[in-house]
Amino acid sequence: MSKRNLVIATVALLIANFMGGLDSTIVNTALPAIISDLNGIRLVGWISSAFLLGTAVTTVLWGRVGEIFGNKRVFQFSVALFILSSMLGGLSTNMVILIIARALMGIGAGGMVSIPFIIYADIYPNPAQRARALGWVTAFYTLSTVAGPLIGGWLVDALSWHWVFFINLPIGIISMLLLQFTYKEDKDKSVENSFDYLGAGLLSAALIVLLFASDALAISMVRSLSLLIIGMVILGFFLFIEKRSNHALIPLELLKNPRVQVQNVMMFLINGFMIGYSVYAPMWAQGLLGKSATMGGLTQIASSILLLVGTRLTAKLMIKIPYKRIVLMGTISIVISALSMTLATKAAPYWWLIVSGAFEGFGMGLSFTPMQVSLQDGVRKELVSVSTTFGLLFRTLGQTFMASVFGAVLSLNTASHVARSDGKITTDMINKLSDANTAEQLPQNLIPDMRTILFNGLHTIMLIGLALVIVSFIFNLVRKEPVKQPR
Known part of the structure; x- marks a missing residue:
């Protein structure tokens, strides 16, 4: 890879990192306007938790998917998912649609944030150079968290809360295009199909049920405790499976x-x-x-x-x-x-x-x-x-x-x-x-x-x-x- 392409590819990944960091603060800034417009104080916690759950559940899975289909392709898919679900979020007319959009955004963010670290290892084989690149990752993320409140506040005051989601569209497209024309991935890789799909499914199910248990506190203590028990049973089954797996998702x-x-x-x-x-x-x-x-x-x-x-x-x-x-x-x-x-x-x-x-x-x-x-x-x-x-x-x-x-x-x-x-x-x-x-x-x-x-x-x-x-x-x-x- 030429030096010029290396720089542009790095910028492409940093832009995606910036977009991921921007989302956390820009949406939080718009929450009061969203709550007012959609009458959503009952479900306000889900705007953040749905996004975070999508990210948490999929972060450990994206790396394996990248090995199978190629990190470049999977990264671009995750960015595309993020910006398309952002459009859905911006067009939401009620809290349920917005929460679904936020969950999809979280799934996309899981790959958008994790896959770049794998690509950095590929384009920066020298550890010292890679360390400097990762320093820029921290700088861009911090910049996004500083800019997020300013951008989010201005968008809400000047336009509407919908634009804190629409803004992701041009940013994501720029990132995808820059990487497309500068980063050439080696496709001749043989990958052993040893991923713990059952363990991943059980862990995801347990986390989702436990999240519903925490949210049910606002509705019914009986429902919350029932979901908590179900979640813990699934988690116990996950540990049982992991103990006997040769390729455990999380080694005991x-x-x-x-x-x-x-x-x-x-x-x-x-x-x-x-x-x-x-x-x-x-x-x-x-x-x-x-x-x-x-x-x-x-x-x-x-x-x-x-x-x-x-x-x-x-x-x-x-x-x-x-x-x-x-x-x-x-x-x-x-x-x-x-x-x-x-x-x-x-x-x-x-x-x-x-x-x-x-x-x-x-x-x-x-x-x-x-x-x-x-x-x-x-x-x-x-x-x-x-x-x-x-x-x-x-x-x-x-x-x-x-x-x-x-x-x-x-x-x-x-x-x-x-x-x-x-x-x-x-x-x-x-x-x-x-x-x-x-x-x-x-x-x-x-x-x-x-x-x-x-x-x-x-x-x-x-x-x-x-x-x-x-x-x-x-x-x-x-x-x-x-x-x-x-x-």
């Missing part, structure tokens, strides 16, 4: 390594709080403080910038001090963020959200890199790939399940308080309150009471988030570092 040897798996649990918990802040801080700014969609999106800026700062600082600290101590500093910063959100009152100033986000982003930047390296160094060479993928799965599941739980909590809290308002306040009013534009149409004398209802729900979410990060902090204090394996 990996699951039996407590020093590694405690870090996955910590990632689950920390990401649970992160999704709570990123989804509901913009709603807090708009619904409680009356800010615009753009200002709601800007609550994420400090988090994104400090995430990059924390990541850069971690690379230097890992040379000097133990990984566990770096993670300790990171979890302390995240605890401060969660604590500040639980102490915030209904009238807390806008800058309070910004500062909380700064601590959250900085803590994330400090925590994830050393834990990710430990997940790889703490297992033998043959398990490095599956350990890395399994860690990604846990991070995504933390966001997926807690997004669903938080949505259920907000829905239950809203319904409870609305029922006690003697018909003066409706759920539809709370939907409109979450968007500063439609809030102007509400009876002004009822807005203080409506903000109290919304605040109670958001405060409960932040309390749960604080509990998650405190447990993660305790785990880090008592855990032992994984033993670095020889290579």
Whole structure:
């Protein structure tokens, strides 16, 4: 491959990475407008959790599909799926269609995010060059999370929430075309058909059922517990099958390594709080403080910038001090963020959200890199790939399940308080309150009471988030570092 084609192919992959990162913050910024337009406060958690579940379930599968059909072709297919489902999302007229679109977007994102790392290994055989390319991946992702709130807020204010989905169409097409004309993949590869399809199917089924169990909390405790039991039975059957499989999707040897798996649990918990802040801080700014969609999106800026700062600082600290101590500093910063959100009152100033986000982003930047390296160094060479993928799965599941739980909590809290308002306040009013534009149409004398209802729900979410990060902090204090394996 010529140097020119190498650069263009890399840019093509970075554009897709940018689009994937952009989606998380740009959609969160538009959530208040979506809720208001589609009357969707009951299902708001599913907008995030459906996307994340699609990503989580398929991330571990896309690599195998790429081996069979070719990474280039599969990458382009995943991008095409992402942008077509984005169009469906933008054209949605109700929450059910939007949630289906988000699930399809998540499936596409699973390949769009994971396959590039395989292609990087192909076009950058030199480890030093590949490391620099992966540095650009982090930079582009951070840029997207900074730009997302600004772009999302502007699109909602100037056009409509539909355009936060339509914007993916030109970006995705550019990425596909650039890669098509610059990257030539070796097609003469023989692949042994040893993929654990049964295990993949059982794991996917278990995760989907468990997600429905978490969402059912807002409807029926009996239904939630029933789905939980069914999900756990399927998960148990998955483990039974994996124990007897010669090509297990997740080797039991990996699951039996407590020093590694405690870090996955910590990632689950920390990401649970992160999704709570990123989804509901913009709603807090708009619904409680009356800010615009753009200002709601800007609550994420400090988090994104400090995430990059924390990541850069971690690379230097890992040379000097133990990984566990770096993670300790990171979890302390995240605890401060969660604590500040639980102490915030209904009238807390806008800058309070910004500062909380700064601590959250900085803590994330400090925590994830050393834990990710430990997940790889703490297992033998043959398990490095599956350990890395399994860690990604846990991070995504933390966001997926807690997004669903938080949505259920907000829905239950809203319904409870609305029922006690003697018909003066409706759920539809709370939907409109979450968007500063439609809030102007509400009876002004009822807005203080409506903000109290919304605040109670958001405060409960932040309390749960604080509990998650405190447990993660305790785990880090008592855990032992994984033993670095020889290579």
